Amino acid sequence: AQSVAQPEDQVNVAEGNPLTVKCTYSVSGNPYLFWYVQYPNRGLQFLLKYITGDNLVKGSYGFEAEFNKSQTSFHLKKPSALVSDSALYFCAVREKSSASKIIFGSGTRLSIRP
């Protein structure tokens, strides 16, 4: 069965420091992987995705994510955090063989202190 794990409920980082939000997944076939961000009182917004090819994908707002097939991970990263990056982040996986099934992780709250 498909599953997505975000092992950290909260990540705290000082402004200007690099940040990492972790995600691991389990699927039976090749996955499509996504990161979404949720700001207060808003729906989720798409940040970036991995489909195939280069393991390092770049997305909106300076975020990037690294796909690691052997570790079944898709960690979200940013070289220099901004206070405005504070939000709730969700990792999601969609199997290529099942367009209907999209599984979300439990979410990680990112807090950037000035």
Place this chain on the structure above:
Amino acid sequence: EAQVTQNPRYLITVTGKKLTVTCSQNMNHEYMSWYRQDPGLGLRQIYYSMNVEVTDKGDVPEGYKASRKEKRNFPLILESPSPNQTSLYFCASSFRDRVDSPLHFGNGTRLTVT
């Protein structure tokens, strides 16, 4: 502007009083889905639709109904709401045949059942 519109944004009701949460998208998406968001549980899929007149249950369908009569609309019905359905609800849509396409989310409906 491309968007997913949910109504209402906030709803307080009493146990057993039938209610409908509406969802409409203007992007000609075939795939639409309803999720509920609860702390620590991430997003869980309630119902999804691959196209008009094609609807199926997600992971947590008990107590909900959904039907797709038109491509742009996908309402969620709670026939007899109970307090355990108090949650934040999101509607989302995407292209069906492009499984790498990200979901577009509405801004959410916060439901309280007393």
